[in-house]
Every structure is written in C-alpha cells, then in structure tokens.
Amino acid sequence: MSALEFANVSKSFGDVNALINFSIALEQGELVSLLGPSGCGKTTALRIAAGFETADTGSILLGSTNIIGLPAHERRMGMVFQSYSLFPHLNIRDNVSFGLRVRGVRNEARKKRADEMLDLVRLSDLGHRMPHQISGGQQQRVALARALAAEPHVLLLDEPLSALDAKIRVEVRDEIRRLNRDLGVTTMFVTHDQDEAMSISDRICVMNSGVIEQVGSPRDVYDNPASSFVAHFVGSINSLPKGNTQTLIRPENLVLTTHDQNAQWRGAITDITFVGAFTKISVRLENDDAPISVLAISTQIDHNIAIGLNIGINEAAQ
C-alpha cells in the first residue's frame, strides 16, 4: 500500500487543463519530485493533495483512505511554501509548536516537542527570536521544523528553495534530504529546477502541460528520457544528424578530436566556456545553424583547441 496516491486526478481552471488524469503513488518514506516548467500543473497537484484546491475528478488516497472530500485542516499534510510563511506575531518556538497548539497539546509537551524539532534543524538557539530576526534560509528551516512538529502523514514542499540564494539553497536542500531519510517521512517536492530534483529525489516525476511525461529515478530519467521533452528539460542535450534522422546525445557523451579525419561530425568551435571542473565547448556543425555543445573535463582538454578551429566530433564509447 502506498503512503500517498493520486488516482486519475484532473483539474481545470476555466479553459486551462491544469492536470489531466494525474496518477502517481508515493511509497512510505519516499521523496518524489514533481519537475516541470511553470504552468505544468505540479503546484496544482500539490495543492490538491494539501486540500487547498479541489480536484474535478479522481481520488487521493492516504494509505487506503480517500481524502478528496476532507478539508485541508483535517488532512495532516505538512506544507512548506516558497515564500517564508512563518507567523510574524509568534516567536520561532511558538511558530514550530503552532500545529500542536491547535490540536490542544499541553504547553509543556508542546515546548518540548518544539525544542526537539528546532534541534533537528540545528536552530535550537533561536527559539526566542521573532521571524524577522532570522535569515531566509533559517526561516525555511523553521518552516520545515514547524511542518514536521505536527507529525504529518506526508510532507509537501512547494518550491521551498526558490527564494534562497545559491549557497543557502544547497544547504537547505541537503537538510530536506537528511530529514526525509532520518525521519522516514514521505515527501513530495515541487520544483522547476532540474539540478534540485536530480540531487534530492528518490524518483522524479517530469510533467508538461498537466500530463506526466516520465516517472523514474534521477539516473533513469537522465539516461533514458521517455520523450524529447524530458530529454531537453532534464539536463542539456544535442540534436545531431545521423543518416537521415536526428539523434539525441548529451554533451558529456561527445568527444572532440583534432586528428581523426573520419570523425562522425565536423564543425568549427564558436565558443569555449570554462566552468571549473568542466569546460563547455560550442561547435557549429557544417551545414547546420544551431551550435551544439560538448562538455569536457577541463584537465583533459587538448591545449591546441581555440575559437575558430575546425574540429571533429565523435560519440563517446559507452
């Protein structure tokens, strides 16, 4: 039995079909990302699970119970939002214990649980502070602690990292993964950022225009994309002519050659971008307008290559 299951859920807003026959099952303790461009229906799916939107058709099973008619406050879904959603009038500890307070848990037990949760997100010193007195990254960690303190059936994360700057984003991302593993809480994570989805998920559900394109492990989705959309959305990919057709090859699966006269493709280097461990080399193929990119390990690049150089390209041996 799955922890959370969407069964043929559809939802439209006026003429727009936000979600079409959306079906996915999350196993207990699993972290599944809904990944897709904005407007693909990922947030709608999450809000339907939380009870903030109603589905037009279909059902949502929590264990074996259909919760489709249950109001949001009776679903016990812990939710973290993109914008910092801490209650401005309560200090950090009272924010964390809010869910227990509305459930009528006694003061002492509430305080104890809040301190445990703050400890878990490593913010135990900040219990007495007000939300405006802590940083954005800390606020999101408190929001996580607050959602988890109420012992939710499922943790729903709606682009929780989008408002954070790059370094903090990675920290909070790792924190989410750690909490998911340590506590075994089933987690649904909505994001439009493929790196985020790749690094955090047990499985990724790639969505487009209200439809699931592919569900699989990050490795699976990357190596064996089920559609051209998935191939282009997850990671970058080149479309190269092969006989009469086009073939899709990831930049890191191409190698440059200066001496092989029988290379599969030939072209001129138009740009070289050094990005640390890797270097991205753009090549414009003969008889082709769109440049393709080749990703090479920086330390292994031939010193002769330069912009304008004619070069051969081969598909790397797998």
Place this chain on the structure above:
Amino acid sequence: MKFFGKIWPRLYIAVAIVFFVAPLLSMARFAFQRIPVISLGKDNLFKRWTLDGLFTTLRDPEFMHSLSVSLKITLFTVVVLLVIMVPTTLWVHLAAPRWRGVVETVTILPYVVPPIALVVGVSGTYRSIAPWFLASNYSLVPFYAILAMPFTFRSLDVGIKALDLRTLVDAAKSLGASSFRVMWNVLLPNLRTSLINSAFLTVTVVLGEFTIASLLLKRTLPMYMAQAQGREPQGALGLGLLILVLTTILFTLVSIIRKKDATSISSKNINGGMVP
C-alpha cells in the same frame, strides 16, 4: 540660497504653530480666566485663572448623561463596524479580489451622500415600519458605522496588504487550524495595529458628530456641548479643550503602539525582549 533653504521650512512651521495654537490659547483664557472678555488684555495674563467653570459643567447631570450616551454609542459602533468590516475585508482579499473596487466604492459613500440626505432617507423608511428604532439612542449606531466605514476599511485594507495573507492562511490550515482558529490565532493578532487604528478613528468620528444627532434629536456629547455654550459658555469651552487634550493623548498612545509594532518588524536586535 542656503540661508533661505533653512529659514523657509522653519517659518512655515512657526506660522502653522501660531495658526493652530493661538486659538487654543485664546480659548483657554476665555474658559479658565474669571475676567469679563472685554477686559482681557496683556496686563492680566496671569490673573484669576480657575477651573470652576469646567467643574460646574462636569458636575452637571445632563453632561454625565450625554457622556454616557456617547460612550455607549461609540462602543457599539466600534463593535458593529469591526464585526462587519473585518470579515468583509478579509473575504475581499482572499476569495474575491475582483470585488475590492466595489467594496471600496461602497465604503466611501458617506463622502458622497450628505448626512441630511442619509437621515431623511433612512428615518423616512423607519418611521413607517419601525418607529421604536428611531426613538432609541442606539439608532445612531448604524449611521455612525456608515460614517466611519471609510476609515475602518482603509485601515484594515492596508494592514492586510502588508501580510502574505494567502500563504499565512494556507500554512495555518495545513497545520490543522480550522477557519475560526486561522482568524483568531493568526489573522487578528497580525492585524492588531490596524484594528486599534480603525477603532480610534471610529471613536473620533462618533465623538465629533453633530449633524445626525441633532437631526434625530439625540442627547449626545457634541449636542450637549452645543447647547451648553448658550447657558455656560466658559464651562462648555473648557470641556471642549479637555476633550481635545484627551483625544491628543489617545492618538499619541496609538502612534506609540504603531511605532512599537513597526520597530519590532524592522529591528535586528537579538535579545530585545521581543517575546509577545
């Protein structure tokens, strides 16, 4: 140029102070000096000051009656307005943003409809179907609620706009809070300043309203003061000054609370005793 740049603002302030304070000081001399108006001059500036006139008025049973009527009407008006306007404004923001313009227009009607038209229209209607309503002092409450509606709506509207209302409501609900809990434990505490503001603005509207009370022949405080000016002019003016001072104190308190809320939002102080 620099000289003028400095002198002009000061001059303006000085003129403004004279404009506002001079009448108050003259009022104070008239109310609290036992000297016939005709003989008031420079040489008797500090002579025969007394609060007797004011005390006579304060001891007048008519005064106590009108004060109690006004205070009761004020209290009811504040309650009625908040009970109507808080849910309405929240509803407009949460569920029906398209209706915000309509609600805003409705709230400024008292600026458009003159009080006399309001009273004639409403009293004409009630006189035939519920005459007892107009006979009661509390018949002023709905009129005053309408008069104070623009202030209440605007104050609440500004307070709500400053919150990320949708996310706060969703967050509270996902944590298990019912709609009542969301309102009581999340929204009202965060709208505290707005609520206090609109309540005090309502108080000043009600305590200063004369036209409607006079048309409906109600013995409110402003009505009493207008009549007392004929009988005991010094006492009535003394009372006017007293009310002015009290409202000023009230507003100072409000702005202190407002400032305190504002600093608690902007402060980066770590151990500033911010625990509510």
